[in-house]
Amino acid sequence: MTEVAHILQLVAKDLQIEARSRQTIGLIVVLGVLIVVVLGLGLGAGGPVEGMRATAILWVAYLFGGVLCFEKTMAVEAHDGALAGLMLAPVDRGSIYLGKLLANLALMLAMALVVTPVGVVMFRFDLSVAPAGFIVVMALSMIGFAAVGTLFAAAVTSSRLQGGLLAVLVFPLCLPLVIASTQQMLGMFEEGRALAGPGLGLLIAFDIIFIAASWLVFEALLEP
Amino acid sequence: MIIAPAHPILATGAASAGAIAPPAIRAAGLSRRIGDRTVLSDVNLCIQPGEFVALLGANGAGKSTLLKVLATLATGVTGALALFGRPVRGRAAAARARIGMIGHQLMLYRDLTALENLVFFGRLYGVAHVRQRATALLDFVSLADRADEPVRTLSRGMAQRVAIARSLMHDPDLLLTDEPFTGLDYHSARRLEDCLTDLHAGGRTIILATHDLDQVLRLAQRVVVLCSGRITLDRPTAGLDAELVAAAMGGMGLEGGAA
Numbered sequence: 001m002t003e004v005a006h007i008l009q010l011v012a013k014d015l016q017i018e019a020r021s022r023q024t025i026g027l028i029v030v031l032g033v034l035i036v037v038v039l040g041l042g043l044g045a046g047g048p049v050e051g052m053r054a055t056a057i058l059w060v061a062y063l064f065g066g067v068l069c070f071e072k073t074m075a076v077e078a079h080d081g082a083l084a085g086l087m088l089a090p091v092d093r094g095s096i097y098l099g100k101l102l103a104n105l106a107l108m109l110a111m112a113l114v115v116t117p118v119g120v121v122m123f124r125f126d127l128s129v130a131p132a133g134f135i136v137v138m139a140l141s142m143i144g145f146a147a148v149g150t151l152f153a154a155a156v157t158s159s160r161l162q163g164g165l166l167a168v169l170v171f172p173l174c175l176p177l178v179i180a181s182t183q184q185m186l187g188m189f190e191e192g193r194a195l196a197g198p199g200l201g202l203l204i205a206f207d208i209i210f211i212a213a214s215w216l217v218f219e220a221l222l223e224p
Numbered sequence: 225m226i227i228a229p230a231h232p233i234l235a236t237g238a239a240s241a242g243a244i245a246p247p248a249i250r251a252a253g254l255s256r257r258i259g260d261r262t263v264l265s266d267v268n269l270c271i272q273p274g275e276f277v278a279l280l281g282a283n284g285a286g287k288s289t290l291l292k293v294l295a296t297l298a299t300g301v302t303g304a305l306a307l308f309g310r311p312v313r314g315r316a317a318a319a320r321a322r323i324g325m326i327g328h329q330l331m332l333y334r335d336l337t338a339l340e341n342l343v344f345f346g347r348l349y350g351v352a353h354v355r356q357r358a359t360a361l362l363d364f365v366s367l368a369d370r371a372d373e374p375v376r377t378l379s380r381g382m383a384q385r386v387a388i389a390r391s392l393m394h395d396p397d398l399l400l401t402d403e404p405f406t407g408l409d410y411h412s413a414r415r416l417e418d419c420l421t422d423l424h425a426g427g428r429t430i431i432l433a434t435h436d437l438d439q440v441l442r443l444a445q446r447v448v449v450l451c452s453g454r455i456t457l458d459r460p461t462a463g464l465d466a467e468l469v470a471a472a473m474g475g476m477g478l479e480g481g482a483a
Contacts, residue, residue: 009347013260017335080332
């Protein structure tokens, strides 16, 4: 119960800082929209874009926006040694990880709420074919992506490696997630298949494995 | 002899404990390597509750590393460490609940106000009546009128005072201070010295890592000198002179130089 309270306090702190500084959400939304618009124009905006391409473009926006989000939320901890203050508290390191993960998810959700409608309008992407399926697949994908990104953002921050390294570390690991997610979308939007199958199982397994593994190794990665 | 603390918020049970208390810190054979470099080597240390110990050493001597190890923040450490009679291994979180730390870094969130920072950290420590405690501590560090201002808008000296208040939110028994005077002007430094004196008078065990010998002689009862990760001198400050310290530091000079 105490750890749940700690997690909620950590999430509230991150969202409070973001609400005050608006440093992350503004950046990731603008980046996400720019990616969708630029890629959309490159593919010839105005006409409908097939579901596979549309979801792939949205994924690109989520990936780059997400990486920026992970870097910025960890940068808050790195500044003035705030992470050391956090680590001095009698809080389980796994709770720190989960708090950070949930805060990142909240920010990515906010980004998706802006970027997705832009993509839908721009690509004339017919979401009405499987709106629930789209939300489920994207939610599962984002959870897995944030699980990996939060872990590696902490590792990069603690090891004082350059922030740009995060994308290089995270993107290859998330490749199974992107492929499974895109295949699911393809099945739903172009082949009329229901939301199910090994792809969905892979997404769920990816989320569970990476959240559990990150919970376990987070302590070893963190050092102020 | 324990001097009465100057401020009621500094009073602590440790000062009045009549029974024989276990050492605040007992370290045996603490070592730490980073890559090929040994940053701490076979450190043996026993510090009694209520002692004020100064940690001296040149840059890179291992002072900050030792404080990080004592604060249970370092990984890859070998040897045994017990705080207040209990081994740290396997119960680091409980040990951390009794430790406060002030560093040259603030360990605060710049975009939160002074009060929000204290309330946040206080809640993590499970402090009762957290808002009242935070307000009282801000009053203690003379920042009650700046409580609702973001830390980024405060001067270095003020922010350091908020950091002191943060380190005291959970009323720690052991205070580790790592060059806390860095970047402070004369008045802020004297204020911090007074604060440390009061905290010591309140019965807390304090370890101060510094480069200033005059400061050590003013504040501490005991000095520990580190050189290349090893303890080369451990003695009371009474009768201490600069030459002795310099020799223990491998011939390096110090700020101040009072005999």
